[in-house]
Amino acid sequence: MRIYQLTNGMMYGDAISNHVLEIDARLRAWGHTTAIFSGYVAPEMEGKVRPDKDYVAHLNDADSLLIFHYSVYNPNVRLFQTTRARRLLIYHNITPARFFYKWDTGIAAQCDIGRQILRQLADCEFALGDSDFNRQELIAAGFSPEKTGVLPIFLTTDFFESCAPDPGLKSSLRESGDVNWLTVGRVVPNKALEDVIRVFYIYNQYINPASKLYIVGSQYVKFYVEQLKVLVADLGLHDQVVFTGRVSDADLVAYYQAADLYLCASYHEGFCVPLIESMYFGVPVLARKSTAVPETLGHAGVLFTELGYEAVAEMAHLLVEDQALRQRVIARQKARLDELSPQRAEAALKFALSHFGI
Amino acid sequence: MISRAIDVIEIRDCELQPQTVIERLQSNLEQRWAGKESVDFVHSGPKALRPGHLMQVEPSIAALNFPGLNEALIDLTLHTQLDEPQFTSTVPVVGKLIVAIRSLWNRVSTKWYVLPMLWQQSDVNTRTATVLSSMAQWQEIQAQHTAALQHKVAKLEARLAKLESEEYR
Numbered sequence: 001m002r003i004y005q006l007t008n009g010m011m012y013g014d015a016i017s018n019h020v021l022e023i024d025a026r027l028r029a030w031g032h033t034t035a036i037f038s039g040y041v042a043p044e045m046e047g048k049v050r051p052d053k054d055y056v057a058h059l060n061d062a063d064s065l066l067i068f069h070y071s072v073y074n075p076n077v078r079l080f081q082t083t084r085a086r087r088l089l090i091y092h093n094i095t096p097a098r099f100f101y102k103w104d105t106g107i108a109a110q111c112d113i114g115r116q117i118l119r120q121l122a123d124c125e126f127a128l129g130d131s132d133f134n135r136q137e138l139i140a141a142g143f144s145p146e147k148t149g150v151l152p153i154f155l156t157t158d159f160f161e162s163c164a165p166d167p168g169l170k171s172s173l174r175e176s177g178d179v180n181w182l183t184v185g186r187v188v189p190n191k192a193l194e195d196v197i198r199v200f201y202i203y204n205q206y207i208n209p210a211s212k213l214y215i216v217g218s219q220y221v222k223f224y225v226e227q228l229k230v231l232v233a234d235l236g237l238h239d240q241v242v243f244t245g246r247v248s249d250a251d252l253v254a255y256y257q258a259a260d261l262y263l264c265a266s267y268h269e270g271f272c273v274p275l276i277e278s279m280y281f282g283v284p285v286l287a288r289k290s291t292a293v294p295e296t297l298g299h300a301g302v303l304f305t306e307l308g309y310e311a312v313a314e315m316a317h318l319l320v321e322d323q324a325l326r327q328r329v330i331a332r333q334k335a336r337l338d339e340l341s342p343q344r345a346e347a348a349l350k351f352a353l354s355h356f357g358i
Numbered sequence: 359m360i361s362r363a364i365d366v367i368e369i370r371d372c373e374l375q376p377q378t379v380i381e382r383l384q385s386n387l388e389q390r391w392a393g394k395e396s397v398d399f400v401h402s403g404p405k406a407l408r409p410g411h412l413m414q415v416e417p418s419i420a421a422l423n424f425p426g427l428n429e430a431l432i433d434l435t436l437h438t439q440l441d442e443p444q445f446t447s448t449v450p451v452v453g454k455l456i457v458a459i460r461s462l463w464n465r466v467s468t469k470w471y472v473l474p475m476l477w478q479q480s481d482v483n484t485r486t487a488t489v490l491s492s493m494a495q496w497q498e499i500q501a502q503h504t505a506a507l508q509h510k511v512a513k514l515e516a517r518l519a520k521l522e523s524e525e526y527r
Contacts, residue, residue, distance in 0.1 A: 053474055075439060075480045102406065105428045106491025109435030194407040198399050206390065222495045226502070231403040289368060299370040307409070308366030310396060314386050315367050318379070325379065332371045 001358055002064035003032045004085070008074040010049045011042035013249045015153060015273040016071055016092055019130075021048070022154035023067070026346060032358075039074045052076040059083050065356055070094070070121070073114035080121065086356055087124040090151060093134050093270020093292075094118070099190040103224045115141075126355045128348075130271045133292035137270075147355070151348045153271055155340050160280060165254035173258035179211040179320050182259035182283065184252070184274040185266075187219045187243070192288070193228055195265035195307055201235045202313035208320075211240065216255055218246040256281035260320050264288060265307075272296050276340065279333035284319045284326055286312065300336035302329065360391045424497075431491050438483035440476045 005024060010017045020036055027034045036048065037055040052074075058064060059082060068080040071092035080087060094115050100108035121127075122142040128151040129135035138148050173180060181203075183196050193215060200213040219225045225243070232241045247255070262278035264287035275296050278285050285301035287293050294303060302319065304312045319326055363383035369376035400409055445460045447453035 053477065056470065056474065075477055075484070078477075104491060104495055105431040106435050106488050106494075109432045109487075112432075113436060113439075194403070198397075202397060222492070223498050226499050227404045227407050231407055234403045294370075297370075299372075303368040303370070304366050305368055306361070306366055308361040309399065310391055311361050311363045311366040311383065311387060314363070314383055314390070317386070318383060325374065328374055329371075332373065 001032050002034075002058075002061065003027050003067065003358075004035050004037060004055065004058060004064060005067045005069065006037045006052060006055060006076060006079060007069040008038065008072050008076070009040035009042070010036065010038040010045040011040070012044045013159070013252075015271075016069060017045070018156065018159065019153050020069060022156060022342070022345075023349065026349060037076075037079075039076050052079060055079050055083075058085065061085055065353075065358070068121075068124075070114075070118065073110045073117065077117055077121070080124075088352060088356070089121055089124045089127040089138075091118070091127060091129050091134050091138055091270075093129075093137065095188070095190050095268055099188070099268065100221070103189050104221045107221065126352055128352055131292040131295050133295055134270050149348065149352055151352060152340055152345045153273065153276075154342050154345045155276060155337065156342060157280060159249075160253060160277075163249045163253050165257050166248070166250040167254075169251055170254040170258055173214075173254060176212075177210065179208055179260045180258050181211065181213040181261050181263055181316070182216065182255055182278075183213070183263050183265075184216045184255070184277065185272075186217050187215065187225050187228070188221050189224050190266060190268040192265040192267050194231055195288075195309075196263050197228065197231055197235070197237070197241060199263065199265070199307070199309050199312045199316065200241065201237060202309050203316055204237065204240050206310075207313060207317050213237075213241045214244060214255055214259070215241065216244045216247055216252065219243065253281075256283060259283045261286060261316055263316065264293065266290060266293065269293050269296070275301070276337070279337045282330045282334070284329045285333065286316055286319060298336045298339060300329070300333040360387060360394070360396050363387055427494060431487070431494055434490065435484075435487045438487050439480045440483075442473070442476065 005020050007016065007020050010020065024034050024036055035050060037052045038045070038049050039052050041049045041051055055076075056079070059079065062084040064085040065088060066080060066083050066085040067088045067090060068077070069090045069092060070077070072094060080089070095111055097108040097111035097115070100111060118138075118141045122144075125147065127138050127143050127148050129138055129148070130151060130153050132150050135148050135150050139145050181200055183191075183193065185191055187193060196215070197213065200211070204211050229243070232238065244251070244255070256277060259278075259281070260283070262274070262283045262285045264272065264275065264285065266272065266288060267290050269290070269292050271292050275285055275287065275293065279300065285297065287297065287301055287303055289303040289305050297303070302315060304315065319329060363380050367380060367383060369379055402408075445457045445464070447456045449456060
């Protein structure tokens, strides 16, 4: 069968892009003819991925299947709405607009549109969330429960195994002997990075001054970033909190390998790939119990339910200093990674395709 | 007041002996924080980031200087996408046939040519809205800086006035 995938952007090192490529590889292995179309195609993806406009030639191909990855509003959603092909939606979640209203009206409006349009997609034949949390959002948006399922993100370690850390960065991060806290992801309001900074402040000022916090991720909500930097300055943490911005894959690996603790205070996650990356790199995770975070962690990691800044900072201290506890947490996280094996995702994909008689 | 560990921390891995960990945590909390007040984050740091303020929408300084700016930007973004007209007819009996013929004619004659242009224009509109939104953010940041500087200048002027008055005394 001809199975096409349509997505917002394809770039190396991006979780959804990797997911699309993994699905494509499985579909080919199962004997299907495939193609990937995307709104943005990074130079390294040219050849593997075609621009979304090229899908227009397939709009009338009623015998094909179109898999649409929905993670952000993109005008190419119209291709999914107008195609005569059979339609499978994979929902990666869209952050609720309320998180952005006071910070960036443009992004807030895009989130609003994205979520409004989600309701219009409920007439597709089958829809998948990459977590049960996302699946519940689909149902809340009007998708019929029996036409929904969960397809976990395909976790492949090949990428990390093939990517060596930047040696200079890794040794500089380890040189001082400081305890390194890490948080990874877009610097956006729903991640509540101000709480990460406050917990770190308690840890740094009252528990262990030889510590640093690295906030790794792209910074495009400028006013929010600005205010976070004001907070860091007000707390006198200039030299202890580092905003790296978006980093290369080699640098990302170095940050994970040099991290002693991963702290996630996010209020809204549809899956949260950095938790998985932390598990892979053996970094103990301390995370807010919200949205899809507990589902992604399973029984691994440690959760906090409210702040409690001092209690969370003390828990962080235990996870860093108590080697026995630390090793047990890391071992449980590794076991959780095994539970999220690609075989499980493969089975879920096959189950979804069975709804199309494939 | 310092929160109790048991109210805050949740350990779901039974092999970690959660109760023991929580007890140790509580003991550490009591030792380190005995007699101390919780750090006051509610009244420190930028107001927009204080606990409980994250999602509270307050008028920004830039928006106060340019009333309706945020609403206009949201409205602009909501209207960036061009829609294909849907043919309808209120003519009884043959209305459906008219719609079908017009739709078919549109598909054959213009759809493949006009539709990509619609997308292109929508793309331009989206980018324009994004740039304007970035400019509004930049304006807000500058407005905050200006307000902070004005506050500083006012304080410095007050100190200067005090020093001058002491000098002449």
